Structure formats: C-alpha cells, structure tokens
Amino acid sequence: MHKEDWHLGVIGIVASRLVEKFYRPSILLTSVDGILKGSARSIPDFNLYEALKECEDILLQFGGHKAAAGLSIHYDKINDFKKRFNEVAKKNLTPEQLIPTLEIEAIVELNSITPKFRRILDRFAPFGPQNMKPIFLTEKVEIFDRPRINSNNHLFMKVRKNGSMVFDTVGYNLGEYAQSLLDLNGSIKNTYIDIVYTIESNTINDMVFPLLNLKDFRISQK
Known part of the structure; x- marks a missing residue:
C-alpha cells in the first residue's frame, strides 16, 4: 500500500498493526523527496529480507531482517514491485502458514x-x-x-x-x-x-x- 501524505515515522507501526490484524506480510510506502520510501513487516514463516532480495533489481535500496525491513523505490516501478513481491509470497507461503499461531x-x-x-x-x-x-x-x-x-x-x-x-x-x-x-x-x-x-x-x-x-x-x- 502507498500514499503520498503518510508520515514516514509511523508507517512501520501501522504495518505491524496490519500484520496483527490480517496475518499477512505488509508493506507501506510514502513519498519522500520524489521517491517512495517505506517499512515492511512479516509473519514468522515468511523471510521478508529474502523476499525483498528477489526484488532487488526493482528497488533502489532495502535493508533489514526476516521480520522487518525498510525500502525505497521509484514511482514508476511500484506496479512491477507489487507483482514480483506477490509472486514471491505466493511461491513461498502455504495456506497453512497463513493461519495465525501464538507461541x-x-x-x-x-x-x-x-x-x-x-x-x-x-x-x-x-x-x-x-x-x-x-x-x-x-x-x-x-x-x-x-x-x-x-x-x-x-x-x-x-x-x-x-x-x-x-x-x-x-x-x-x-x-x-x-x-x-x-x-x-x-x-x-x-x-x-x-x-x-x-x-x-x-x-x-x-x-x-x-x-x-x-x-x-x-x-x-x-
């Protein structure tokens, strides 16, 4: 999800809330100096860093770990990124892994x-x-x-x-x-x-x- 006027300082918190509510990896992006920057959060069975690595040719930069990450991307690449990231998620997540669990x-x-x-x-x-x-x-x-x-x-x-x-x-x-x-x-x-x-x-x-x-x-x- 992306919107130009979201505050960069809070979208990581919102991404975490989306994961809690929908139990899906979540990425929120906002406009900063003409590019999109944002935060991503994940569920235990989905390695977010490795997923973003499979999209690195589309992204300007990214960093983080398996549960949380930050990234930036040009506006004209956002649709390509959505398609690639969703393909990676579909390939690596089974229906059982999308059922919320509590340890x-x-x-x-x-x-x-x-x-x-x-x-x-x-x-x-x-x-x-x-x-x-x-x-x-x-x-x-x-x-x-x-x-x-x-x-x-x-x-x-x-x-x-x-x-x-x-x-x-x-x-x-x-x-x-x-x-x-x-x-x-x-x-x-x-x-x-x-x-x-x-x-x-x-x-x-x-x-x-x-x-x-x-x-x-x-x-x-x-």
Missing part, C-alpha cells in the same frame, strides 16, 4: 502475576521482532463485569480467578468477538474463559497496575 511461553495463574514477577519480566526488555514479549495462558478465568467495546473495536474486560485480584484486560481489534460471551439481552452467558495475553502496565494516579493485553480467548471447557 505460548507458559501457563500461569493470575495470582502469580505479582510485582516481583513483573520486575523479572522487565529484565528481558527491550522487546521487539527478535525478542518478543512472552505470551501466557490462563485457563478458566471469570469475567468479573460486562465486557465493553469502544469505537475502535477494542475489547475491555475485567477478570479474576480463585479469589485473585481483578485484572483489567484489553483486546485490540477483538471487539467483534465479544458477542460470543453475551446473550441476546447483552448479559454475560459464558462466564469462564481461557485467555492468552502479554503483560503490560497501566498507570493510574501515579500507581502502576498490570494490564493483560489479550491476544486471543476461548470459552472454557466445562
């Missing part, structure tokens, strides 16, 4: 997420494509309050388990799945769910609380 680091209980636990996690920072935040699974958590969805389709819930403190959760772009938790009257019909998440921080009145960033959830098996 779960460990099963944890909510009462294990203590300040000490979070400090230990922070020692592994900074996180990025080569050092992803660990993803955790907690089974059979109780939805403490009615889920809500904001205008950006983000899902917000409060959960707890076995007398633990109540945890705030946010599921970016997961709002459409909230209906699986509610009945026709908007009341909670499925109280217990299994959640997969990373642990973030939420600052309220100068106090730091854990925030569970939902990657996925499912109705718990009885």
Whole structure:
C-alpha cells in the first residue's frame, strides 16, 4: 500500500498493526523527496529480507531482517514491485502458514502475576521482532463485569480467578468477538474463559497496575 501524505515515522507501526490484524506480510510506502520510501513487516514463516532480495533489481535500496525491513523505490516501478513481491509470497507461503499461531511461553495463574514477577519480566526488555514479549495462558478465568467495546473495536474486560485480584484486560481489534460471551439481552452467558495475553502496565494516579493485553480467548471447557 502507498500514499503520498503518510508520515514516514509511523508507517512501520501501522504495518505491524496490519500484520496483527490480517496475518499477512505488509508493506507501506510514502513519498519522500520524489521517491517512495517505506517499512515492511512479516509473519514468522515468511523471510521478508529474502523476499525483498528477489526484488532487488526493482528497488533502489532495502535493508533489514526476516521480520522487518525498510525500502525505497521509484514511482514508476511500484506496479512491477507489487507483482514480483506477490509472486514471491505466493511461491513461498502455504495456506497453512497463513493461519495465525501464538507461541505460548507458559501457563500461569493470575495470582502469580505479582510485582516481583513483573520486575523479572522487565529484565528481558527491550522487546521487539527478535525478542518478543512472552505470551501466557490462563485457563478458566471469570469475567468479573460486562465486557465493553469502544469505537475502535477494542475489547475491555475485567477478570479474576480463585479469589485473585481483578485484572483489567484489553483486546485490540477483538471487539467483534465479544458477542460470543453475551446473550441476546447483552448479559454475560459464558462466564469462564481461557485467555492468552502479554503483560503490560497501566498507570493510574501515579500507581502502576498490570494490564493483560489479550491476544486471543476461548470459552472454557466445562
């Protein structure tokens, strides 16, 4: 995708969001000094650097690694690049590799997420494509309050388990799945769910609380 007035400093972030939403390699380009420059992000089974290398005769320059890259190209080469890159992707990706997967680091209980636990996690920072935040699974958590969805389709819930403190959760772009938790009257019909998440921080009145960033959830098996 390309557009002349996109800000070069943010298109890498947007490309990452597109990968999260659609689970496809994504490239965004914008106009800089008469040429197109941009950022690319990929999924685990597609080596972005090698794919761009197969297009290097079309590109002005490129650099990066298998998960993220930057590139520049002349305007009159953009259609050739789209065609070549899509051919490379089609050749190297199977339908199974386009199904999103999550690598779960460990099963944890909510009462294990203590300040000490979070400090230990922070020692592994900074996180990025080569050092992803660990993803955790907690089974059979109780939805403490009615889920809500904001205008950006983000899902917000409060959960707890076995007398633990109540945890705030946010599921970016997961709002459409909230209906699986509610009945026709908007009341909670499925109280217990299994959640997969990373642990973030939420600052309220100068106090730091854990925030569970939902990657996925499912109705718990009885």
